[in-house]
Amino acid sequence: MSYPVFAVTVDLVVLTVRDGALHVLLVQRGCEPYLGRWALPGGFVHADEDLTTAARRELGEETGLDGPAGHLEQLGSYGDPGRDPRGRVVTVAYLALLPDLPSPTAGTDAAAAEWAPIGRRGLAFDHDRILADGVERARSKLEYTPLATAFCPPEFTIGALRGVYEAVWGGPIDPRNFHRKATTTPGFVEPTGRSTEGEPGRPARLYQRGEATRLNPPMSR
Incomplete structure (x- = not known):
């Protein structure tokens, strides 16, 4: 054959x-x-x-x-x-x-x-x-997984994570709404207990990827 x-x-x-x-x-x-x-x-x-x-x-x-x-x-x-x-x-x-x-x-x-x-x-x-x-x-x-964190270093700010979504989705996202969703979605991100240093303005909290494999509720475009 x-x-x-x-x-x-x-x-x-x-x-x-x-x-x-x-x-x-x-x-x-x-x-x-x-x-x-x-x-x-x-x-x-x-x-x-x-x-x-x-x-x-x-x-x-x-x-x-x-x-x-x-x-x-x-x-x-x-x-x-x-x-x-x-x-x-x-x-x-x-x-x-x-x-x-x-x-x-x-x-x-x-x-x-x-x-x-x-x-x-x-x-x-x-x-x-x-x-x-x-x-x-x-x-x-x-939208439904925490893979945005793959674009980030091991520790990142919520502002940097929002920047990933804005770059990939191609448009601005309301900072307050995004911060609330990112920090309250179970397992999405976890605080490291550290903050940014040596940068202008108020220090920002640093986060790392959490244990979730899917986001519930999902992030919406």
Whole structure:
């Protein structure tokens, strides 16, 4: 019995918040196909590795970033027969939510790597679609899970957490209402007992992620 031959790749939608805006990690392709075009980081899965291992390896090889140290989950699979001009290639996409990291360094077959504001179009392959799916997944999950904290350092202020929601959802949020919801939703955040130091204005309390895996009641956009 014969089976069709096809390859498997992984692609990563790596999101972070920089300067108050949602950014995605992009690499500039250094080889064909789509030489010079921007794309999501990713590559072929080796015969001796599982999908998640391949995703972490590709992130490090193409960008110089270890990890990711934040949140990583499988986003979906994409298998349109014409998505890759090299042949029949199915990709499994991953979504990573990370705190702000240093600028990436291109490696292997990437000519450059950068954090780009969400909104760039014309990515290689079907990466526009994959990126759109990843951003919508992130926006949705911030409603009913505490994953907004994945964009934050281990200790953060409620104002910084609100900034994550504003960046991902793309609009302002009332500070008082957000503070009340964040601090009264069971298991969302927990006070550390410490406050900010060395910053202008009144010191702000520091919090860390709580034990909840789902928010009840959810945060509403």
